Amino acid sequence: MHAESILQSHERCAALGLSRVDRPDHASLIRSDLALARERNLRLHLHAAPVMELLLEQTMASQSMVVLTDAQGTVLHSVGHDAFLQRASKVALAPGANWSEQNKGTNAIGTTLIDEAPTVVHAGEHYMHANGFLTCSAAPIFDPRGNMLGVLDVSGDLHSYHLHTLGLVKMSARMIENHWLSDDFRHALRLHFHSRPEFIGTLMEGIVAVGRDGRLLGANRSALDQLQMSGAALRMNSIATLFSLTVGAVVDHFRSPMAPPMSMELPGGQRLHMRAAFNWPTWHSLGSTTIDDALDVIDAPSPMAATGGFFAAAAGSRPATPGASPGPSGLRYLQTGDAQMEAAITKVRRVLNRDIPVMVLGETGTGKELMARALHQDSDRARYPFVAVNCASIPESLIEAELFGYEDGAFTGARRKGAVGKIAQANGGTLFLDEVGDMPLALQARLLRVLQERQVMPLGSTKSIPVDLAIVSATHRNLRDMISAQTFREDLYYRLNGLVVRLPPLRERSDLMTIVRKILRAESPSRPLDLDDEVVELLKAYRWPGNIRQLANVLRTAAVMAGSDMVINRTHLSDDFLEDAQRELPSGASVASAAPGQPAHAAPGAAAEPAASAAPATPAATEPATLQEMELRTIQRAVEEAGGNISIASRRLGISRNTIYRKLRLLDSKQG
Template sequence: MSQTVTSCSMDGANLASSGVLPPSSEMLMIDKSHERSLSFGLSETMKPDYDLLGQPELRRQIEQSRVLCNHAVPVIEALYEQIVNTQSMVVLTDARGLILKSLGDDDFLGRAEKVALRPGANWSERYQGTNAIGAAIAELGPVTVHGDQHFLRANHFLTCSSVPILDPHGRLAGVLDVTGDHRSYHRHTMALVRMSAQMIENHLFANAFPDALLLHFHGRPEFLGTLMEGIAAFSRDGRFLSANRSAQFQLGLSAAGLAAHTFSSLFGMTPSAVFDHYRTAQPGLLSLCLNNGVRVYGKAEFSHSGLSVPASVVREPAASPAATPSREDGTNAAAMRARLSCLRYLDTGDPQIAAVVEKLRKVIGKDISIMITGETGTGKELLARAIHNDSARAQGPFVALNCASIPETLIESELFGYEDGAFSGARKKGSAGMVLQANGGTLFLDEIGDMPYSLQARLLRVLQERVVTPLGSTRSIPVNVAIICATNRNLREMIAASAFREDLYYRLNGLVVKLPPLRERTDLEIVIGKILHDDLATEGNLSVDPAVMALFRRYRWPGNFRQLSNVLRTAAAMVDEDGVIRSEHVPEEFFDAPADTPCAAPCAVPPPIPLTSPTSPECGTRLEDVAVSAIAAALRQHQGNVSAAARALGVSRNTIYRKMPLLSPQAKSDE
């Protein structure tokens, strides 16, 4: 797919933009279209093909596209109301470019009919040369063709803005177009056409899977029921069927990539759990966790089972255990957005996090680069997404690249893109690259310290000049991206070792915020509550036994949130009917951590069990006897609780079980 398609085919990310391509991309697309027109044997001065289908054949073609027309006509009428009295018309074609429907100002329709811009005419490039409808079909992306950019001189009085309409399976279904006098063209026309085309696509999608589980979702509940929502279809047993463009964008995968997934792998919840959710009296919205760690809200429909959630019903999600101030007026949209602010959600009471959030709020939207530092697993990408979602770019794409996870030989092409044939193994028609994919939104460069030195100069040029040049290309494409970087390395030391460019460091080093490790945070209980009830989407009210919570507080958490989430996920799966997470539900490996690891945060740590006690043997006794004596003392102190004794001694439970045969009968009876 050409760059035109890549920069224009994102879902609702840039719907408010003008829709006009960067000059270099637009001219390249026009040049390619003119080359195709010449290859069809057309000449600029020739009389266009004005042959129209007869009414019987036109009715047959409209009937073949009946589903498209039924969903498109109401949208066409609404779109025309937005452009009425502007010397314009709205046109709907099928996938071949045959005009099926049109609606416009009477005075302009008369002029349009002179060039056969009416139902029954074919406006593919083969018949009409370069025009927006034909180019949109050829490029599979939104296209504007203005005035003399049309191949045929007879069409130079027109300006056309066209957007392809894809069916629920990603195939071309037709084209929506607004055409008008080139002298009255408005730069916002393309945005209106794009929104209308997406509305048609969503209508087609919602009605294409009557026997499927349909999930409508978005990271912000106020966008459910709008063009921005993602819609994904699944079979009754949770197999993936299809997803609209917004859903693919939010999930970070193409339809082909999603085909290997299930409902559970994508959203962390089983279909049966969804059905149970809607059997409650007031189900509200679903709180789901995507496989990339982002929380979204959703509502489901399953017409085959009799379960159907009206699309108009959108409720504010219930407050989580760590929710910020109590709701005031649910009808106040501004207050709702403030309560659901992603940064506010992350601010759970720890003073260090509160300070980070306060700094970020002051610079968001001010074109200041942000660098996030901290140990691995402290939530750097989650914070970057929160910054993006609270910024003016929230409706644009969020593209994350882990510089340490991609081989050095591939990172350049992944970041900057490449043209067709740029290197062996390159995809046909090339690739846009992540910088261009993030156009209009945010590019998150994780582990920036691992970016190869040779590429750092190219990245610096992109940041300074706001243009990107794909591999194998001589054209520079303008981009508008916000940059957020993250690293757990000391970049100053890398600069001293000539491993990181100093000029790039100062370009990225606008505001530096450091995320504290989990062991230094004072909001552990609140964080655990959020993970259990929001991120893991567990059902029921799970709680943590006080003894286990005390263990969590004094544990060092070398893996930070990544480790904590895994521990809680396993514990939540093993918990008994009472919903209390106890030591026996915590993974065995957790207790194998060394006991002499200090706790950096202030916490109440019970005194360790000494290796000598009133019943301990005297100096010179075998080490085995000392160990058995210490285990016996620990078991007595903890009333036979093996897990607690193991934690106090800094050994695994298996160690105590192996020593059990050596304990005295009294110790065994205590246990």
């Protein structure tokens, strides 16, 4: 099949009159045309850019690059290692160049565009000899209606060929497609299914979007593969004709996030397991259950929350709905007995509903977004959206479109009404600007104007949209130092810091074991888990550079490793954490495990009581003076202790590898 595809491509190239030996045309789009192509494909770029960075890390090859093209084969964006990017530019494998077959002969990008299927073109399989040093793996990217949006490609030196590269590219393309589908149908009912329930929530799951009338609106490729039908055929069906279900039955079943998957049978006899995702305030009227009944059930924290059960519970996992009876306070869930947290919560409560912006400071993983969500949950704006924007994770070229949105017809593949920016999405509710210190300077001026005028103008529009929202920001940086360095606007700083609260790092808190109990209750709601004496001592001795996020990751892993055991012991902890924690025990200390079945503290289901932890160590005179410097030093130390292995350091800190790379670059620039 592969050989036949290459042969057919070569025949097409010969028919086009392309030469195999002549120097190919390396003409690229002029800068203005490339800018126009990028603008037309801005949404594709927005979804693909972070996936491309992740894909580059996964290839782990210094002689490779990741390429994104539009549906005509024009390279829109590329990321890779400098040495190979320079080498690839010699054959015009760079933004602005067109890699369709008619321009570059047989190659993974151009052949994928023709075949509309994943393609590998290795070494001499390229039609043009000039491209023979390359090995390329590409996969098409489709929208939920089956239209091709572009191609994702990994190209590298022919000696870097690996059998699994195409699989990584295909999974990454599916990730982009799933993001696109969720964006297109974020207000629809979405069914996530697979024949094996453990595959729900992975890239293998099928996703189908359903309208309020039960009509099927779109699907990802995995869904079409499992259902064995085309996108056009799927859209001719409804949830009733295909799944023998009603919208009301699905809404009723999944009114609680703790609901088990539904089992359903297709007309052909195939059995599938399914979960549903939907916005409760929008869809609850289609179910038979009353809203108040549903809220009583949803009050339980969901173990499916992406950031861990404790985070979901503390933020208030229930969707806020107009007319619903008030539930437990989001801020109340953050009160676990630590004096510093109590002081911060007391301050925040005093400015609730006063239209005073709040700025939350703290190290990575201390729960800055958690505080912002809890503040929103307790405010009068809880019935409206909470919209979070991480200013550090969005590429600088895309953050403006992400925040302000874009107008109708601004680029290829755009929805008919364009896209609503995060600011407009938060209208009536709360906008959370995480890592606001990483916002580009030029964009700060536009944000300041929005905060002053309470109006936002989408890209490509001449009309302003009025917005009413509360602003909560967060950063680990020292903004005053940035103002002195003229990298942060002083006028924006004073707009954002109506009230500043600082969250203490976990090592300085006195409520460690209370937080541990909350996390374990959320991770294992039906099976109370305890810790033996040795594990308790290790947790207390550890300095937790990744703070609560790292603690949640450690306990989540331990809860899974414990299996049917009721007491977590050291064998259930990951080896890298054990090594780090053991080094931090007092010199000469010996730790004896509790006897089997003898827990070291009250069951997690018991009333939570603050447990004093060791007093925080007094910082040495040489300790970094700012939160940012402390964080950078912590990350640098973790990388050194991991022998330079970024993956190990990432697991130990509980943060992504992308974040570590970005912080190390920042540290290098400071030291340089």
